[in-house]
Each structure stands twice: as C-alpha cells, then as structure tokens.
Amino acid sequence: MTSGQPREPLPRDREPTLTIAQVAERTGLSHDTLRYYEKAGLIERVGRSTGNQRRYQAADLAWLEFLLRLRGTGMSIADMQRFAALRAAGNVTVADRLAMLREHRAELAERIRALRRNASVLDDKIDHYQRLLLDEHEIEHEQPGSDETT
Amino acid sequence: MTSGQPREPLPRDREPTLTIAQVAERTGLSHDTLRYYEKAGLIERVGRSTGNQRRYQAADLAWLEFLLRLRGTGMSIADMQRFAALRAAGNVTVADRLAMLREHRAELAERIRALRRNASVLDDKIDHYQRLLLDEHEIEHEQPGSDETT
DNA sequence: GTAGAACCTGGAGCGCGCTCCAGGTCAAGC
DNA sequence: GCTTGACCTGGAGCGCGCTCCAGGTTCTAC
Numbered sequence: 140m141t142s143g144q145p146r147e148p149l150p151r152d153r154e155p156t157l158t159i160a161q162v163a164e165r166t167g168l169s170h171d172t173l174r175y176y177e178k179a180g181l182i183e184r185v186g187r188s189t190g191n192q193r194r195y196q197a198a199d200l201a202w203l204e205f206l207l208r209l210r211g212t213g214m215s216i217a218d219m220q221r222f223a224a225l226r227a228a229g230n231v232t233v234a235d236r237l238a239m240l241r242e243h244r245a246e247l248a249e250r251i252r253a254l255r256r257n258a259s260v261l262d263d264k265i266d267h268y269q270r271l272l273l274d275e276h277e278i279e280h281e282q283p284g285s286d287e288t289t
Numbered sequence: 290m291t292s293g294q295p296r297e298p299l300p301r302d303r304e305p306t307l308t309i310a311q312v313a314e315r316t317g318l319s320h321d322t323l324r325y326y327e328k329a330g331l332i333e334r335v336g337r338s339t340g341n342q343r344r345y346q347a348a349d350l351a352w353l354e355f356l357l358r359l360r361g362t363g364m365s366i367a368d369m370q371r372f373a374a375l376r377a378a379g380n381v382t383v384a385d386r387l388a389m390l391r392e393h394r395a396e397l398a399e400r401i402r403a404l405r406r407n408a409s410v411l412d413d414k415i416d417h418y419q420r421l422l423l424d425e426h427e428i429e430h431e432q433p434g435s436d437e438t439t
Numbered sequence: 440g441t442a443g444a445a446c447c448t449g450g451a452g453c454g455c456g457c458t459c460c461a462g463g464t465c466a467a468g469c
Numbered sequence: 470g471c472t473t474g475a476c477c478t479g480g481a482g483c484g485c486g487c488t489c490c491a492g493g494t495t496c497t498a499c
Contacts, residue, residue, distance in 0.1 A: 160445070172486085188446095192447070192494095192496080205410070205414070209407075211406075211407035213404075234422060237418040251408070254401055254404075257361035260355075260358040261393070261397070262394070271380075339465095340465050365456090366455075
C-alpha cells in the first residue's frame with residue numbers, strides 16, 4: 140500500500156477493482172446515482188468487499204460508460220432498464236437489443252432534426268435582433284420605444 | 290353565428306380573437322399548460338371576454354409559437370421567463386435578448402454535437418449486434434450462450 | 440485501539456414541467 | 470328556467486431522475 144489507491148487483497152486470479160468513489164470520479168456520476176442505478180437494475184449487483192462495500196470491475200465500468208452514452212442520447216431510465224434486463228438475459232436477446240437500439244437511433248435522428256429546425260428559427264430571431272440594433276444605431280435615437288412586437 | 294366558431298361581438302376596430310380551446314388546438318398545448326404559462330409569466334396576461342374568459346389575439350399566438358420553438362431547443366421555463374420579462378420591458382432590452390439567444394444558440398450547438406457523438410457510439414453498438422447476429426446464423430448454433438460481454 | 444473518512448441501507452425530499460381536481464361562473468340551446 | 474359544456478381559479482399531485490438524510494458499519498492511518 141504505497142500508492143494512494145486502496146486495493147483489494149488481489150488473490151491474483153481476480154482483476155483489480157474500483158471503489159464507488161473511484162467509479163464516481165471516472166464516470167462523473169455521484170455515489171448516490173451509482174447506488175440508484177444499481178437499485179434500479181441498470182447495472183447488475185456489483186461485487187462487494189468482505190465488509191459489503193462495492194468493488195467495481197472493468198466490465199462494470201464499461202457498461203456504465205455505455206449507459207452514459209444511452210443517457211446522453213436521451214434514453215429514459217425505463218428504457219435503459221429494459222435494455223439492461225435484455226442484456227442480463229443473455230445472448231438470446233441480441234436481436235431484441237438490436238431492435239431497441241435501432242428504434243432509439245431513429246428517434247434520436249428525428250430529435251436532432253427537430254433541434255436543427257428550431258435552431259434555425261432561433262437564428263432568424265438572432266438576425267432580426269441584430270438588424271434592430273444596427274438600425275437603432277444608424278438612426279441614433281429618433282423616437283425611443285413604442286414599436287415593440289418581437 | 291352561422292359557422293360553428295364562437296366569436297366575440299367584434300366591435301370592428303378589434304381583431305378576431307381565439308378561445309383557449311382554439312389556441313390549444315393550434316399550438317398542441319393543453320388548456321392547463323396555456324393557463325400555466327400565463328400564470329408563470331411566459332405570456333402576458335391574455336385579454337378576457339366580458340365573462341372573464343381568455344381571448345387570444347394573433348400576437349399572443351405568434352409569441353406562443355416562438356416560445357414553443359425555444360422550448361423545442363431545450364430552453365428551460367426559467368430562461369423563458371427571463372426572456373419574456375425582457376420582452377415585456379420593451380425595446381431597451383433588445384441587446385440583452387440578443388445576448389440571451391446567442392448564448393442559448395451556442396449551448397444548443399454544443400448539445401447537438403454531443404448528441405451526434407453519442408449517436409455514433411450507438412451506431413457502433415448497432416453494427417456490433419448486427420455482426421453478432423450474422424455470425425450466429427453462419428455458424429448455425431454451435432455453442433449456444435456464454436460469450437456475453439456486451 | 441482509536442479517530443475520522445468512506446461506505447452501507449431504506450426511505451424521504453426535490454426541482455422541473457406540467458396535469459389534475461374541486462368548486463364555481465358563464466353562455467347557448469331548448 | 471334548466472341543462473350542458475366550456476371556461477375560470479387556487480392549489481394539490483405526479484413522473485422523472487436524481488439527491489439528501491439518518492443511523493449504522495467498515496476501512497485506513499496513526
């Protein structure tokens with residue numbers, strides 16, 4: 140124990156593990172969120188130390204990171220639960236998982252399109268305000284106020 | 290009153306108005322949400338009939354539709370409140386409003402970029418599952434199960 | 440052995456953006 | 470006058486995704 144990193148006894152056939160604090164730091168999730176995700180079934184029950192403290196393995200971290208990608212595409216907890224349950228059920232659910240991801244991907248594409256449409260309205264409004272400001276400066280306050288609609 | 294549309298007496302210098310039901314239908318918002326937006330100050334107090342019922346004008350509808358664009362870009366109610374308050378304060382706030390929209394636009398661009406990054410991880414996973422399924426079919430069930438990581 | 444930090448559990452609480460409800464008013468048709 | 474339905478108000482409630490809390494255990498350093 141010379142480095143600052145607390146480690147398990149490491150019985151040599153077991154890979155090194157991470158504490159909840161380390162996983163929190165690596166993923167950006169809070170301790171509470173990590174425990175919540177486990178309770179919610181998003182991640183399978185994580186291994187424990189002899190004293191019942193969580194010890195995450197590399198696979199747990201990888202899965203968490205994928206969950207974060209799903210969350211980052213706007214997938215709901217409920218859908219992630221469904222996906223996690225399929226995953227836990229083994230390889231026979233690969234087709235189902237593929238279908239879920241494809242559907243989600245399509246929705247995401249649509250959401251991105253909608254965002255871009257709305258963004259362009261935003262751009263128009265920005266242009267409009269810019270022109271208003273320019274005109275205001277050109278005319279150098281003649282008639283302050285009272286032409287408000289936008 | 291020959292058509293099914295209930296109208297105000299229409300004193301001729303007043304434009305035609307819309308009931309809350311008509312606005313709900315046009316905007317896709319519920320009656321409750323319309324009232325909530327008004328209570329929250331997102332829209333200024335809408336005109337009323339003699340019987341205290343809301344009568345929306347074209348300008349109200351236009352503003353609502355712009356709000357919906359803002360909402361559609363992920364702007365929070367709190368920010369929309371700020372924006373609406375600036376608007377209500379008149380033309381002197383145009384520069385502030387421009388600044389708000391620009392900042393929001395920048396955040397939106399970043400959010401869209403993040404979505405696309407996450408989407409590409411999703412695409413990779415989809416490819417991965419597709420390949421898994423293909424291999425499975427090629428090999429025609431030899432060793433069902435037990436190579437699960439993804 | 441002991442202090443203090445890190446961790447555990449179950450459950451309550453919160454901020455957001457609505458949504459619903461109770462109890463009432465108003466307008467139109469019969 | 471009566472019924473029906475659209476509308477009104479204030480306020481409670483809800484689903485989501487966490488976040489916080491109390492009370493207890495465990496781990497690490499000294």
